[in-house]
Amino acid sequence: MVLPSSTVISENSAKGLSIHQVNITDMDTADTHTFTSSYSPIEGAKYFDVDTITGLVSTSTQNIINYESLNATDFQITIYVSDGIDITSETLNITVENENEAPYFDKSIYAISEDEDLSQEVETDPGFVVTDPDTTSTLAYTMDCGAYQVYFSINETSGNVTLGTGYDLDNGTNPSTVSCTVVVTDGELNDTATLLITMNQINDNTPQFNSPTYTFNVSSDYGIGTLFGSISASDGDNSTHIFGTVSYSLNLSSACDCFAVSNTGELYVKQSLTSYTSGTTFTFTAKATDGGNLQNNTTITIIINPQTATTTTTTTTDRYITFLEDPRNAVWLVLVGCALLGFLVLMVYFTYTLGWLDGFCIDCTTRL
Ligand SMILES: [Ca+2]
Ligand SMILES: [Ca+2]
Ligand SMILES: [Ca+2]
Ligand SMILES: [Ca+2]
Known part of the structure; x- marks a missing residue:
């Protein structure tokens, strides 16, 4: 049986991934062989398998290797092969190496709010919760607020957001909510979240x-x-x-x-x-x-x-009143009208009743 003295495998390798196929030679070509194994430390049995029939060494079909949770990163697998009478063994050393994993936000959207027209800058903690499985990763934040970038900034280390001065909601153009894109990186891999910054209207103008x-x-x-x-x-x-x-x-x-x-x-x-x-x-x-x-x-x-x-x-x-709007004019106009009407009535009476005017006599014979 010939085994490599050591091999390296990355954390997060696929379950059941082939690591090494054990090759054996036996002069008795008709013999049937059986493989068994032991692990040091024993934790290795959780992450590696040796097929008892084929002798294939592979990652576990049950558990993914997480470098950060391992108690040890070097494992020894002693593989025994038996033909029913004789047993021989070799040791395979496996080293698990770390893989850089991406940091990630615990939410896709965060929100903060502050008053408009600040007279001085205000630093606010948006409550970013970022996880990087790699305990040694150093995280850094950047933020893009588009056209309103000038009003907002982010602390690269803490992720705290500073709201600048002069963001005025009364100019008729600035929106009450600005959407910013926040990126956290470990220097190689990153994650993105949205930060909604709502500016509150304040009563900063008197009628x-x-x-x-x-x-x-x-x-x-x-x-x-x-x-x-x-x-x-x-x-x-x-x-x-x-x-x-x-x-x-x-x-x-x-x-x-x-x-x-x-x-x-x-x-x-x-x-x-x-x-x-x-x-x-x-x-x-x-x-x-x-x-x-x-x-x-x-x-x-x-x-x-x-x-x-x-x-x-x-x-x-001011303006002058019209002739008809003057009440004095109205009174004498009524009097003149009445006099004219009376004169007309008298004329009709004399004409038809007394035949006062010969030219208008209707029944002159009777009267004479
Ligand atoms: Ca890692
Ligand atoms: Ca990382
Ligand atoms: Ca206002
Ligand atoms: Ca007002």
Whole structure:
């Protein structure tokens, strides 16, 4: 029997992989041979087999060799062959060598979040759990965030992610979630995971009125519900978020409760104004409030005018009334009309009843 003195096999080799075919010579060509084996250390019996009939040495059909879990990496297999009368043996030395195995993340997607518009950098642990079966491997991280790379970076050793300053969600272009690709490598093999970075909208803008003051001229005959003007405030926060939406209210404590404002800033008459004389002035404040309760005020002045007037936010446009709109003209027009109607009735009476005008006599014979 001739065996190689030693051989090398890599961890993770396939189950049942042929390692060596034992060759024997026996002058008695008709003899039948039987193979047996022993292992040192005994752990080798878990990973190697010797076929009792053919003498083929192979890896176990049951267990994969894991270099990192072995108590020893050198094994001796003593193989005995018997022809039923004589026994001979040889020893095969097998060395298991390490194979570099790839590191791997425990999840395919990780997620972190932070506020927008940071004034200083913030380091966050994304919670990467990376396993490298090779206990001696040194791991390193890299990250690619595409167009937003400038805002984010990763610590090569720890995997912690630093969120940079100035990522603004209110500019109308930056997305609220950035998807980054993280790669971990042992220098030769690597794995990839996705890191989703969600930036939280913060209320970093206070509503600003478009004018510091507003003045309106309102006719005392305006009915309840009549719109007479509007106020407007803008908010720098993204308008799709409640922090960027504005509602309005009036503080009428020092004025009459005659006016109101809609959520969109339209002013309207809430109570009758007929009891107020021309020139009466109301001054009060209006408040713009965003969805995060940041507020700003403006001053509103309302001047009562007895006649219907055009209103603007800052000026009044007066005009002359027309001839028919003057009530005095209307009165004498009615009087003249009545006089003309009476004269016409008298003319008809004299014509048909008295035959006052010969040219219009209908029954002159009877009358004479
Ligand atoms: Ca390994
Ligand atoms: Ca490795
Ligand atoms: Ca806001
Ligand atoms: Ca904001």
